Amino acid sequence: MNEIESLGLTKQRQAVLQVIREADEHLTANEVFEYARRIRPGISFATVYNSLRYLKNEGLIGDVSFGNDATRYDRNLTRHDHAICNNCGKLVDLDLTIPNALIKQAAERSRFEPESIELTLRGLCPECSRSGDLKNKLKGK
Amino acid sequence: MNEIESLGLTKQRQAVLQVIREADEHLTANEVFEYARRIRPGISFATVYNSLRYLKNEGLIGDVSFGNDATRYDRNLTRHDHAICNNCGKLVDLDLTIPNALIKQAAERSRFEPESIELTLRGLCPECSRSGDLKNKLKGK
């Protein structure tokens, strides 16, 4: 009995959790469905969504979403930040230390009771940054 | 000829821009449409979307979006951060000073070429925070 099985989840929820834990990138619900059906053929799309909601409420997975793109699911449950590519949309995790003074400043100025705080860097990922150079070279810039 | 008229925009785009500039909150496309049709009856939904995209590309408005909620449009073009309520979804602007060291750390660790950086505080807005207290009192906690 492995770790996932020991959680007392249904077979479908186990499959969804396994997919997210084994993925190297952040998957969309659609992608989770594609992979999950390989482990458990016959699983329905609705069950994937139900499972994702359930697993998130249980604190077994996290999620991220930017812009109008599909929500992506995250095996990393610790507090972390993100970088997102303005050109290709690539999303990567980032571990930053947010200074307490900054958190305090944010809480004071917003008058919100803070529960979490996250930083997002938008820019060009290494690949897009490099191909941008290339394009400029071809144009003779 | 006021400032908006002097930009050489079409009547429809002027109306959309005016709505966003006069709004005290961040409006969704739907809300922009509701207000814009009062200024310019007959404006279509498609034109509102077209105008929002156009104005954004021209750098006359900004936008923000969180989770799977509708994109909201922003008259504030200067760099700023946001606080968003985990209970009611209220979104407020926040002016924070992000330390250069933090920006540098983010760029180095992600290996992205940074274009912008933003911080998001999630928590309870003053209203929700207060009504939470109230609920607890009624429950006798």
Added chain:
DNA sequence: TTTAGAATTGGAACTATTCTAATTGCAAAT
């Protein structure tokens, strides 16, 4: 005026997600 390109329009199409109602699976009680 004429005309060409841009903007606008209404509606269809699309994507991501949620809802609904019927069915199935499974664990506890008999």
Added chain:
DNA sequence: ATTTGCAATTAGAATAGTTCCAATTCTAAA
């Protein structure tokens, strides 16, 4: 073993936000 009841699953419909498309209208320059 069998029954029972609730939770989970399922397929498909429904919804929300947004984009696309083809036809029409506007506008500014020739």
